[in-house]
Amino acid sequence: MSSTNRTVVVTGIGATTPLGGDATSTWEGLVAGKSGVRPLEQDWAAEQAVRIAAQIAVEPIEVIPRPQARKLDRSAQFALIAAKEAWADAGYTETSADDGTVDADRVGTVIASGIGGVTTLLDQYDVLKDKGVRRVSPHTVPMLMPNGPSANVGLYVGARAGVHTPVSACASGAEAIGYAIEMIRTGRADVVVAGGTEAAIHPLPIAAFGNMMAMSKNNENPQAASRPYDTARDGFVLGEGAGVVVLESAEHAAARGARVYAEAVGQGISADGHDIVQPEPEGRGIAHALQNLLDRTDLDPAEIVHVNAHATSTPAGDIAELKALRKVFGDDTDHMAVSGTKSMTGHLLGGAGGVETVATVLALYHRVAPPTINVDNLDPEAEANADVVRGEARKLPVEGRIAALNDSFGFGGHNVVLAFRTI
Template identity: 60%
Template sequence: MNVVVTGLGTTSPLGGDVASTWEAALAGRSGVRTLENDWAEKYGVPVTFAGQLVVQPSEVLSRPETKRMDPSAQMAIVAAREAWADAGFGEDGVDPDRLGSIVSSGIGGVWTMLNAWDTVRDRGAARVLPLTVPMLMPNSPTAYVSLEFKARAGSHSPVSACASGAEAIGMGFEMIQSGRADVVICGGTEAAIHPLPISSFAAMQALSKRNDDPQGASRPYDVSRDGFVMGEGSGVLILESEEHAKARGARVYANVLGVGMTADAHHIAAPEPNGAGQTKAMQLSLERAGLTTADVAHVNAHATSTPVGDMIEARGIRTLLGSHADQVLLSATKSMTGHLLGGAGALESVFTVKALETRQAPPTINVTEPDPELQVDLVRDTPRALPAGQIAAINNSFGFGGHNVALVFGA
């Protein structure tokens, strides 16, 4: 069964919707900036910048909605509403028994959990909000999306760290192919710009500490890269069986052609040094799609800007594609958005679909001296044109715990 993308939604460090986010990405603008808080002074937090939302959910949602949802769920609802409207469902909508919801978060309701602990510690247990547990659950975003759109075919939330959003899309693809649903609202969300996650990632030496140059801190494949930049936001796609989309005359952005999922089984945080699991995920995604490497024109890389991880993935892409890698355009969009953790694979799937639709590969910024080991054509500073005709693009997402997900889209 063929699966297509009929709707896109996002709220991100580049914009409050898909149009503004994509415009900023093509312009090579950074969404990273110094945080306006006293965390560094008060707690000694060593990193003082991140990729924050341009438009806060409180500017879009009602006060009752923001009061009962963790920020991660708020962001998911904003993106899901845009995607649903973009898909053009009329008043009849979709049969609820044929509609699914799969929206993931890598960390979940960290703000809710830690604020609740502050309340217990400072004001006593009796002052904890009754909705604390429903707000902090990692499945809260997908549950609220399911409630909003009456999705009864199934509501799921795979948690696989930074691969969560991509895994949700892969599961949505499989849910439609299996016949469980005609339409699935799927993607990822994350709201973890909080002193605890930032301090924890910094303690792992995972974050860039370029406090004096926030917009230049995320620099995938540059020889001076020193870690990733935290980001926040959500990306949501509406996946639909091709038959269902045609029956209602829907506009189709792209086809979802295949997904590959593997596990490194190597280390709780570090990727397997040879990148075998990552390469296998990409290979499986192409095999499932019935494609060869010659069909691939574009890769949106996981590329977080870490000294070790970037080149493991780059070598894996070269290994997979061989000499055809010379004809493939590589983009690393975290250079502009920062790393949305569980939302990253979803936002980058939005970018991948838009790249196919507009035939433009978005740029990678901040790369002044590419790593000499890089053997794939990196799109730097300005967009590059993708070929006409039928082409495919891969979106990679990898997460702590050794989770590897590769999605293949085609148009």
């Protein structure tokens, strides 16, 4: 089993997002150019400078039994919902590890979160202050742990090959999937459930991001607030949710006759070494991650026809990413349809890489690139460096093998690029 050349494939997908409670409705929303951003109606929102967010479309309590939900942080609830969908989509059941359908010793999970159980931590601190020590939930610690979502998913699928939680801010979900690819490629596991989750729509994170001047304050027009590449972009919109994929070795998938969405080609990873929050303006770190991907895989730049860009709707970050693509791929960039799906979902922080991996895989599977909405006036620097899909979804080539990238970057200068390819 200890091979470094195993082909890795995607056999299951799952999601719960501001566009829908599952992967299908999320994909339909993306292709239709639907915005999931809306006003915050909580009482605490009135005093915030930012009063909009991309809240989940289907509340977890509608899906998870209440007694179980009370023991899970909101981020873990999202992860479990998405993972259950992906696991079933791959053809497995909750008892697959018990009945011998899959060898539990060869199953792993890698579910990331950029912040972890922040709502549990803050809410339980309020309980401590207002109601006293005895009223603090005994489930608080396992709920607030950043590894809680991965651990709970691991318990659901019976994973014993390893349960992991990389934390790299907004690159966390993508790094989790890259780690999972390596687990399979190097023979540590045959099947890994991987992705990202985040639940940080809470007064403290919103106040903090708002005071950083990182978020859009377009409270009057929420659905137009997230506008990557537009000259009027003024910051990201906070979102919540989770995206999860089931990865398998190609041999394992073939042996059980599994449906395959795409090949997971590999990852490229780097760090900017520039600033704790600001991206390196010329995209040098991102370019390093892209080159690292090419150096470590057999990916041909001519195959790449689509990029699900990080594209958070910030003035500096959007352009740095496109400059990096142009620096590494040169004229090949001209045939890459670039989509900024955060224009619809908002920015899910550590969950972004998971949800956007689902979108990238489905773009290849259906050969359609989702649009970037709200681009009324395309930034000239964006126009000079990339082919941004605007307004409506675009068909991708229907013949031959094609590939796509999913870019994710995070505070601290973390850069992760994932590559997928049709079979």
